[in-house]
Every structure is written in C-alpha cells, then in structure tokens.
Amino acid sequence: MDISTLSLARAQFVASLSFLAIFLAVSLALAWVLLFFKIRARWSRHGGWTAAYRFWVRIFALAFVLTLAASVPVLIQIGSLWAGLMDKIGNVAGPLLGYGILSVFILKSCFLGVMLFGQRRVSDAAHTLAVLMVAVGQLVAVFWVLALQSWMQTPDGALLVDGRYQVYDWVKVVLNPSIGWRMAVVMVGAALAASFLIMGVTALQALRRPLGEGERSAFKTALVVAVVGAFLQLPVATGAGQMMAQLQPAKAAAAAGFWESGPVPQLVLFGWPDARAHTNVADLTLNNAGGMWLHRNPDGTYQGLDKYSGMLPPVALTFWSLRVAAGLGLLMLVVACVTFLWTFRRGMDPSSLPTWWQRVLCGMMFSGGIAVVAGWWVSIIGLQPFVVNGTVTQSEVLGSMPASTVLYGLAGYVLLYALLLAAFAGMLFHAARYGVVPVRKLIGGAP
Amino acid sequence: MIAMLAASQGLSPDDPSFWMPLAFMALLFVVIAAGMVLDGFDLGVGILLQIAPEHERGRMMSLLSPWRDANEFWLLLGMGLFAAAFPFAWGAVLGKLYGPLTFMVLGVVLRSVAFEFRIRARTELKPRWIFAFWAGSIITAFGQGMLLGRIATGYQSDAGYGWFAMFVGLCAVAAYVLLGASWLVMRVDGDLQRRAANWARHAIRWTAVGMVAIAVTLGLANAGIFYKWSNIAHLSLAASVWVLMLAGFVAAEMLLARLPGRADRFSWLPFVLTVALFLLMLSGLAYSLFPYLILDDMTLWDGAGALGSMRLVMAGAVVGIPVVLVFNILAYRSVFGKERRPVPLLPPPSY
Numbered sequence: 019m020d021i022s023t024l025s026l027a028r029a030q031f032v033a034s035l036s037f038l039a040i041f042l043a044v045s046l047a048l049a050w051v052l053l054f055f056k057i058r059a060r061w062s063r064h065g066g067w068t069a070a071y072r073f074w075v076r077i078f079a080l081a082f083v084l085t086l087a088a089s090v091p092v093l094i095q096i097g098s099l100w101a102g103l104m105d106k107i108g109n110v111a112g113p114l115l116g117y118g119i120l121s122v123f124i125l126k127s128c129f130l131g132v133m134l135f136g137q138r139r140v141s142d143a144a145h146t147l148a149v150l151m152v153a154v155g156q157l158v159a160v161f162w163v164l165a166l167q168s169w170m171q172t173p174d175g176a177l178l179v180d181g182r183y184q185v186y187d188w189v190k191v192v193l194n195p196s197i198g199w200r201m202a203v204v205m206v207g208a209a210l211a212a213s214f215l216i217m218g219v220t221a222l223q224a225l226r227r228p229l230g231e232g233e234r235s236a237f238k239t240a241l242v243v244a245v246v247g248a249f250l251q252l253p254v255a256t257g258a259g260q261m262m263a264q265l266q267p268a269k270a271a272a273a274a275g276f277w278e279s280g281p282v283p284q285l286v287l288f289g290w291p292d293a294r295a296h297t298n299v300a301d302l303t304l305n306n307a308g309g310m311w312l313h314r315n316p317d318g319t320y321q322g323l324d325k326y327s328g329m330l331p332p333v334a335l336t337f338w339s340l341r342v343a344a345g346l347g348l349l350m351l352v353v354a355c356v357t358f359l360w361t362f363r364r365g366m367d368p369s370s371l372p373t374w375w376q377r378v379l380c381g382m383m384f385s386g387g388i389a390v391v392a393g394w395w396v397s398i399i400g401l402q403p404f405v406v407n408g409t410v411t412q413s414e415v416l417g418s419m420p421a422s423t424v425l426y427g428l429a430g431y432v433l434l435y436a437l438l439l440a441a442f443a444g445m446l447f448h449a450a451r452y453g454v455v456p457v458r459k460l461i462g463g464a465p
Numbered sequence: 466m467i468a469m470l471a472a473s474q475g476l477s478p479d480d481p482s483f484w485m486p487l488a489f490m491a492l493l494f495v496v497i498a499a500g501m502v503l504d505g506f507d508l509g510v511g512i513l514l515q516i517a518p519e520h521e522r523g524r525m526m527s528l529l530s531p532w533r534d535a536n537e538f539w540l541l542l543g544m545g546l547f548a549a550a551f552p553f554a555w556g557a558v559l560g561k562l563y564g565p566l567t568f569m570v571l572g573v574v575l576r577s578v579a580f581e582f583r584i585r586a587r588t589e590l591k592p593r594w595i596f597a598f599w600a601g602s603i604i605t606a607f608g609q610g611m612l613l614g615r616i617a618t619g620y621q622s623d624a625g626y627g628w629f630a631m632f633v634g635l636c637a638v639a640a641y642v643l644l645g646a647s648w649l650v651m652r653v654d655g656d657l658q659r660r661a662a663n664w665a666r667h668a669i670r671w672t673a674v675g676m677v678a679i680a681v682t683l684g685l686a687n688a689g690i691f692y693k694w695s696n697i698a699h700l701s702l703a704a705s706v707w708v709l710m711l712a713g714f715v716a717a718e719m720l721l722a723r724l725p726g727r728a729d730r731f732s733w734l735p736f737v738l739t740v741a742l743f744l745l746m747l748s749g750l751a752y753s754l755f756p757y758l759i760l761d762d763m764t765l766w767d768g769a770g771a772l773g774s775m776r777l778v779m780a781g782a783v784v785g786i787p788v789v790l791v792f793n794i795l796a797y798r799s800v801f802g803k804e805r806r807p808v809p810l811l812p813p814p815s816y
Contacts, residue, residue, distance in 0.1 A: 080581075083577070083578055083582070084578060086577070087574045087577045087578045088574070089541070090540065090570055090573055093541070093545075093548070094544070094559065094566050094567075094570050097548070097555045097556050097560065097566075098559040098560055098563040098566050101556040101559065102560070103556055104548065104553065104556040105552075105553050105556050105557065107552075108552025108553050108770050108774075112550070112551075112552035112770045113770075113777040113778050115545060115549060116545050116549025116781055118545075119541055119542065119545030119549075120545065120781050120784070120785045123541070123542060123789065124788055126534065127534070127535070127796075131534060182553075184771060185771070185773055188777070415556075417560040417563055418560070419563040419564070423563060423564050424563070426567075427563070427567040430567065430571050431567075431571070434571055434574060445585065445586065448587060454585075457584050457585055
C-alpha cells in the first residue's frame with residue numbers, strides 16, 4: 019500500500035473537522051432555539067414551551083458535550099499534523115485560538131452549569147439569562163474560530179516577512195474580507211441543521227403516537243426557522259460564491275469545473291471532472307451562465323484551472339462537495355416550503371401531514387448536518403494544496419511522522435467518531451421514543 | 466537572577482518582550498500542575514473503575530461529578546495558553562509528539578464524552594459508559610506517560626526510546642492510580658476506603674520506579690541537564706530533592722499501611738503527600754529544562770509570539786485569570802475532606 023503521509027494527514031484533519039462541524043452546528047443553533055423556547059415559556063402561560071425546552075435541552079447537552087470533546091483533536095492536530103503551521107502563522111493564530119478557548123471557558127464555567135443543572139436553584143430570570151449567555155457565548159467562540167479560518171482563506175492585515183506572518187493591523191485580520199460571508203454561511207447552515215433535526219424527530223414521534231403540546235410547539239418553531247433559513251441560503255450562497263470567485267479563483271474554478279480560461283463560460287450542473295484529461299465527463303451544462311461564479315480577468319476572460327497547473331485543489335471532490343451542499347440546500351428549500359404550505363392553515367401541526375410526508379421529514383432529519391459538512395469540505399478541500407491561501411502549502415508545514423503512524427491515528431479517530439455518532443443517534447432516538455428524565459449532577463462544590 | 470537572565474537574552478528586565486514570555490511560562494506551569502493533579506485524581510479514579518466491585522462503580526463516578534467540569538478544562542486551557550503565548554514552539558513541540566498525543570487525545574475525547582453520556586444514558590447502558598470512561602482513562606494516562614518519556618529523552622524516537630516511553634506510560638498509569646486511590650482514601654469510608662488503600666500501596670512502588678527512571682534518564686540523555694545538576698551548588702539541591710521524595714514515598718506507604726485503622730485522623734495525608742510528590746517531580750522537570758522549551762534548541766523567548774500578539778494575549782489573560790480563579794476556587798473549595806452523603810430518612814434495608 020502506498021498512500022502518502024500528506025493525503026492521510028488531509029483525511030485525518032478533514033474527518034476531525036467534519037465531526038466537529040456537525041455538532042457545532044447543532045449546538046450553536048439549538049442554543050438560540052432553546053432561548054426562544056425559554057422566553058416563550060416565561061411569557062406565555064401554556065405548558066408546551068416548557069416541555070419543548072425540557073426535551074431539546076437534552077439533545078443540546080449531548081451535542082455540546084460532543085462539540086467540546088471534538089475540538090480537542092482538531093486543536094492538537096493543528097500542532098502535531100501540521101507541525102510547521104504555527105511557525106508561520108503563530109502571530110495571527112495564537113491570540114485568536116486563545117480567545118476562542120477563553121470564550122468557551124467563560125461560557126462553560128459561568129453559564130452552562132446553571133443552564134443545564136441549576137434550573138431549580140436559581141430564579142427563572144437568572145436561568146433565562148444563563149440560557150441567553152450560553153447562546154451568545156457560543157456565537158462569540160465560533161466567531162474567533164471562524165476569524166482564523168476565514169483569515170487563512172483570505173489573509174489580510176499581516177505580511178509574510180522571512181517566512182513568518184507579522185500582523186500590522188488586527189482589525190483587518192479579524193474582519194478579513196471573507197469573515198462576514200463565512201459567518202453567514204455557518205449560521206444559516208446551523209439553523210437548517212437544527213431545524214431539520216427538530217422537524218425530523220417530531221415527525222418520527224408523530225408517526226408513532228399523538229403529539230403533545232410541546233412537540234407541536236417545537237415543530238412550529240423549527241418549521242419557521244427552516245423556511246427562513248432555506249430562503250436566506252440564496253443570498254448567502256450568492257454572496258459567498260462571488261467572494262470566492264473574486265479572492266480564491268482557483269477554488270472557484272474547481273468548484274465550477276472550469277478547465278480552460280476563456281470567454282463566457284458554461285455553467286456545469288453535473289458531470290465528473292477528469293483531472294487527467296482536464297475536462298468534464300458526461301456533463302450537463304447551461305450555456306453562458308457560469309460567468310457569475312468565476313474570476314474575471316481585466317481583459318474580460320474568465321480564469322480557469324489551466325492557470326494553476328500543479329497547484330490544483332482536488333477538483334472532483336471540491337466540485338461534488340459543492341453540488342451536494344447546493345443540492346441538499348435546494349431540497350431543504352422545497353421540503354420546508356411544501357411543509358409550510360401544507361400545514362400553515364392547520365396551525366403548523368405536523369400530525370395533519372399525510373404519513374408519507376412525515377416519512378419524508380424523517381428522512382431529511384440529518385440533511386442539514388450533511389449539508390454543513392459538505393460546505394466545510396468545499397471550504398477546506400478547495401483551499402488545498404494551501405493552508406493559507408496563496409502563500410503556505412500543506413506539504414511544507416506537514417510534520418515528519420511516518421505514513422503508518424498517521425494511518426493508525428486515522429483508524430483510531432474514525433473508529434472513535436463512528437462510536438460516538440452511533441451513541442448520539444441511539445440516545446436521540448431513545449429520547450424521541452420514551453421522552454427524557456431530568457438528570458441531576460452535583461456541580462461547583464456542592465456536597 | 467532576573468537581571469542575569471535578561472542580560473543573557475540581551476534585553477532589559479522591564480522590556481515586555483522579556484517579562485511577558487516569563488509571565489506566560491509561570492502561568493503555563495500553574496495550569497499544567499493544576500491539570501496534572503486535579504485532572505489526575507479524576508483519571509486515577511477512572512482507571513480504578515474496572516477493578517472496583519461492580520456496585521461501587523456508579524458511586525465512584527458520582528464522587529467525581531462535582532469537579533468534572535472544572536477538571537476536564539485544564540487540558541484545553543493549557544493548550545490554549547501554550548498556543549497563544551508560544552505559537553512558534555507549539556508546532557515544534559507537538560510535531561515531535563504525534564504518536565503519544567494521538568493516543569492521549571483519543572482517550573481524552575472518549576472519557577469526557579463517556580462521563581456526560583453515562584449520566585444521561587438509560588440504566589441498562591450505564592455499565593458500557595463506565596467501561597468507556599475506564600478505557601479512556603487508561604489510554605489518556607498511558608499517552609501522557611509516553612509524552613513524558615519522549616520529552617525526558619529529548620524527543621528521540623528510535624526503537625529503544627520507544628520502549629522507554631512505553632515503560633514510562635505504564636508508570637504514569639500507576640502514578641495516576643496512586644493519586645486517584647489516595648484521593649479515595651481521603652474521600653470515603655468503609656470497604657471502599659480499605660480497597661483504595663490497598664490499590665494505592667500497589668501503585669506506589671511503580672510510581673517511585675517511574676519517577677526515578679525519569680529523573681535518571683533526564684540527566685543521562687541530555688548532557689545539558691546533567692551539567693546543570695552536577696555542579697557543586699546544585700548537588701545539594703539535588704540531594705535535598707531526592708531526600709524529600711524518598712521521605713514522601715516512605716511516609717505515604719507507612720500511612721497507607723495503617724489505613725483504615727490507627728491512622729484514620731490522617732486519611733487526607735497520603736493524598737497531600739502524593740500531590741507534593743507530583744509537584745516536586747514537575748518542578749524538577751521544569752527547572753531542568755528552563756529556560757528552554759526544547760532543550761538547547763528553543764528558549765521561551767524564541768517560542769513567544771511577536772510583541773503585538775503577546776499584548777493581545779496578555780489582555781485576554783487579564784480578563785481570563787480572575788474568571789478562572791473565581792470559578793476554580795468555587796469549584797474546588799470542597800475537594801478535600803470526606804464525602805457528605807445525604808442522610809437517609811428511612812433506615813437502610815438490611816441485606
């Protein structure tokens with residue numbers, strides 16, 4: 019067997035980041051959904067919102083635990099797989115990573131314990147405040163991480179001097195050109211991941227038994243979030259795509275499957291990009307429609323992959339990750355709209371849906387999560403062979419460990435992630451079926 | 466001494482690019498020490514789960530519960546501080562430790578998930594999560610020992626050094642068992658305390674072997690460290706450290722042999738002694754390496770980020786330290802002393 023250390027390292031890093039991305043998306047969005055449930059429970063007198071809060075706070079807790087645990091491998095791999103990376107970007111990445119971890123620490127130590135285990139011990143207002151702060155804290159932590167991640171895509175505010183980035187303007191580093199769209203993509207993705215999860219679980223419950231007040235309330239909220247999120251995808255995807263065309267032409271060309279530079283290009287809907295022949299096999303195209311997503315040279319031609327010989331991202335993987343993300347996005351838009359039109363005259367009650375459509379919603383339970391992962395793949399696989407766009411390549415920062423060691427590591431991680439995913443799904447379905455029993459945990463020095 | 470150190474770097478003592486890395490190093494040392502001791506007893510109790518009788522396992526895990534949130538954060542906090550303050554050393558150090566780190570991380574992830582999932586799992590699945598917590602604890606402890614073995618031998622990874630790292634890995638498991646068991650001795654009464662004292666006595670020998678092995682190897686494998694310790698001024702210091710460690714081990718062993726029983730009043734002492742031994746070893750290691758992060762290759766000033774980045778990190782630290790301190794003081798204020806069990810309202814059923 020002859021796989022290079024580099025490809026194994028890439029696989030390992032992508033696997034760890036994907037695992038983190040799924041649960042980060044779910045816990046990020048669920049925190050805000052829970053805040054909404056909590057506020058509704060406080061100001062409206064009917065009991066459904068409390069029940070909805072109680073059930074979904076359990077799923078949030080599981081997702082948060084997994085997010086926190088999954089961030090450790092990613093952090094360690096930044097140092098141990100890409101051993102030379104911090105030597106180059108340490109001045110930028112050090113403070114950003116430090117702030118990210120500090121934000122998580124503050125949110126977890128000050129507020130999460132109160133939110134999960136302190137409901138009886140503090141006043142209702144204080145508990146609501148804790149829920150709010152957990153939601154805000156997660157957003158802040160995600161912001162620091164994305165600031166670093168988007169800076170690596172579109173570096174700004176720092177200069178490469180003697181092989182090391184030196185920062186001259188921190189505001190430009192943090193508010194780099196792509197942070198806005200990146201944040202938007204992640205937030206919309208998270209909203210869809212959580213809302214389709216809630217709708218799927220509620221539909222599953224509706225298939226088995228009559229729904230309670232809480233489940234109906236949760237479904238109603240999730241449906242509205244799904245519809246709004248699915249429509250927001252359109253401007254966000256357009257904006258992020260044009261940003262990519264402007265600042266990361268190689269990634270844009272790979273995502274579009276555009277091989278030869280030239281005038282007004284076709285838009286390739288489907289096909290298989292063949293990296294040897296530099297052409298797309300069995301493609302389905304729209305004429306003259308692809309220009310919007312590609313980098314335009316001053317002479318009016320569009321930049322294709324031929325400009326980047328030897329420095330190409332894996333074209334087929336980038337191309338298909340984007341199509342999976344976009345396809346799932348459109349599918350979610352259709353499903354959300356149909357469900358909305360079907361139910362909005364009946365109080366958005368999922369039990370008024372026909373059985374087969376409830377099954378469709380069950381089937382879509384993880385579609386948001388998968389779309390989030392596909393989106394991350396476009397972002398990080400499309401960046402290859404670089405880690406910092408245009409300046410630092412992955413192969414020059416790769417550590418010096420033998421391929422076999424990385425292979426064992428990869429096997430260990432995949433095994434662990436599979437086990438944890440199965441455990442999460444198992445606990446989710448068990449909770450959906452039998453409900454949740456509140457747990458107690460002694461925290462903070464109580465006897 | 467500070468002035469001398471500053472002069473060796475060609476900086477003045479009140480220059481931020483001199484004192485900031487030093488301050489971060491001190492902080493990092495505190496975080497590592499806290500993590501080793503506080504996450505350590507957690508780890509030790511985890512390793513003991515599978516040899517404990519089945520009906521005690523759930524209780525042992527709930528004993529850890531009040532500090533779990535605080536314990537599990539030391540690693541992340543240490544990593545964050547290291548990455549933020551010494552970015553240029555981060556890859557250089559971690560890149561040499563891929564194998565042991567992967568081992569440790571797999572264990573850390575498994576145990577932190579297993580602990581939280583066990584609380585929320587249905588009853589018939591709880592034993593599986595206890596098993597996972599146990600497995601994660603062993604893997605973490607072994608990985609940390611391998612890390613230490615690698616660092617002590619100057620990051621060499623030839624076959625012989627590999628076996629040494631594995632040996633230290635096993636000793637680290639024993640050391641954490643000692644820490645966990647002596648914490649249990651302090652924390653509980655009755656049958657579990659008797660068992661814990663027994664476990665601790667088994668573990669204490671291997672802990673001693675491991676610590677001696679680390680100390681000897683550190684000197685023999687790194688000429689710089691051997692030179693540092695072997696001049697006259699340091700020989701007396703070295704001797705007193707050895708005497709202290711020997712006294713610590715003997716005292717702990719003698720106390721454990723008398724527990725439960727005559728030494729009941731001092732049931733907290735083995736834990737305190739073990740903690741002192743851990744800290745002594747860590748200080749010895751830190752003193753041996755100082756001011757290098759990688760011996761004879763990279764000092765902490767080489768590893769520190771640019772001044773602008775350090776200022777930002779310092780600003781974060783000024784906000785963060787009070788929060789961390791207050792939270793931890795609240796969290797750990799009752800870590801010493803006996804478990805207080807709820808008073809049963811009904812007489813316990815007679816078996």
